[in-house]
Every structure is written in C-alpha cells, then in structure tokens.
Amino acid sequence: MRKKIIAGNWKMNIKPSETAALIKAVAEATKDYSNVEIVCCTPAIDVPAAVEAAKGTAVGVGTENCHWKESGAYTGEISTGMIVDAGCKYVITGHSERRQYFGETDETVNLRTRAAIAAGLTCMMCIGETLEEREAGKLVEVIERQMNVGLKDVTAADCAKLVIAYEPVWAIGTGKTATPDQAQEVHALIRATLAKLVGAETAETVRIQYGGSMKPGNAAELLAKKDIDGGLIGGAALKAADFAGIIAAAAAAN
Ligand code: PEP
Secondary structure (H helix, E strand, O other), rough: OOEEEEEEOOOOOHHHHHHHHHHHHHHHOOOOOOHHHHHHHHEEHHHHHHHHHHHHOOOEEEEOOEEEEOOOOOOOOOOOOOOOOOOEEEEEEHHHHHHHHHOHHHHHHHHHOOOOOHHHOEEEEEOOOOOHHHHOOOOOHHHHHHHHHOOOOOHHHHHHHHEEOOOOOOOOOHHHHHHHHHHHHHHHHHHHHHHHHHHHHHHOEEEEEEEEOOOOHHHHHHHHHOOOOOEOOOHHHHHHHHHHHHHHHHHOOO
C-alpha cells in the first residue's frame, strides 16, 4: 500500500512574510487527512518561516532544488546538508523549469537526486515530455532516458527515499491536464522502467506523483488511477483551500 503524497511547489511566488500564514492555513485545512503525506516545497529563503510554522503539524517542508556538493564555491546554490540543517525533509529535483531555464540535464538531475537521497531527504525527481516530443512519438524514449540517466547508481535501498513526479511539460501551469488514462499510461511505463532498474518488488513500493494543472476539480479522477500515488502541485498550492481540496481527494482515494 503506497501512502498518497501531495506536495506543493511554490516556485518563486510566496514571500517570507507570507509563508507562515499559508503553512498554517494548509495545516488547519488538512488536519483530518492523516492518511496523506502533505508537503510544501518553498523557495529556500522561505524555509525558516515554513519550518517554524509547520512545527507540531503534519505538514512537511522541502526545497525546490539542491546541489550535489556538500559545500564550496557554487554561488546561488544550496547543499543538501544546509537543507537538512534548516529542518527540511523533502526536495524536488529536475523540475522542467530548471531544465528549461537553468541548464539542468539528466546528468545533473542524477547528481542532485543521489545527493538528496544520501542526505536522507525524500527526493521528488521530476520527469516529463514536452508537447513537441509527445507529438513526434518520442514519449517512451524521453521517459526511459530521463529515468535511466536520472536514476543511474540509485539502488533498490535508495528507493525508500525516492518519489518520481511525472509532469508532462505541456500541462504545467497551462490549465491543460493529461487525461487520467494518458497519465496512467505513462505512470505504468515509469513503474515498468523502474522495475528494470531496481527490481519489480521495489518498483511497486515507489510512489509516482502526477503534476500538471492538478486542482480540486480533477484530482479525484487522476488519483483513482492504479499507478497515480499523489500529486505535485504548482498554482493550486498557493491557496490553502485549493490545496486542501486536492488533499481531500487523495484521502478519499486511499
Ligand atoms: C509544477 O510546477 O510542478 C506544476 C505541476 O504546476 P501547475 O500545478 O501550476 O501546473
């Protein structure tokens, strides 16, 4: 039984002074859903306020990126040791916006993912195809490459700290959602690819989130699918009521 995991990705949207109110509102609105793992991934500068506000609640805090080196001359980056020290338990790696705007590659996603797992963080590694890749019939090739390279040297034991987020790039922030059947088809492919990498038994235990314009109105039908174990939520994570609506759908789907 895979516990559903719903994680918000705040991106560059919430200021430190706005953070405590949003975390507290999320915690209050979701306090009855103990069968769902609830996470807010915030800008690094919001983390102290988020961790403080989340104390004594079921909301876990994470960051939106991490570097693979422990320390050094990497201006603008944050290490996994810093993230753990700040009180986070989660991190996102390989988000499509980092791939698109910040030169992230499958190889650097692999380095960040391995560093996150080694530090004891639960790592939500994002993969997903662009519209051009889908229309060119390259969906399977892209997903397999992102999985094979992104998870190079990740062991079956490491998978206890791994979550895969399937985020079709064409559905992120666009209002276009993959249909539940389209999403399930790719989630099944991801699990089958994972089985080849770490064994079928381990692959069955790894949670695979869907991300891409998930909202209260479409969450239930997506989360009802066999291989959809949660969501990575952008826009709808910025309003506690919307985020809680998705978590309620996950609780009912469990
Ligand atoms: C995301 O950025 O991970 C995401 C899924 O965004 P949105 O929910 O806004 O599409």
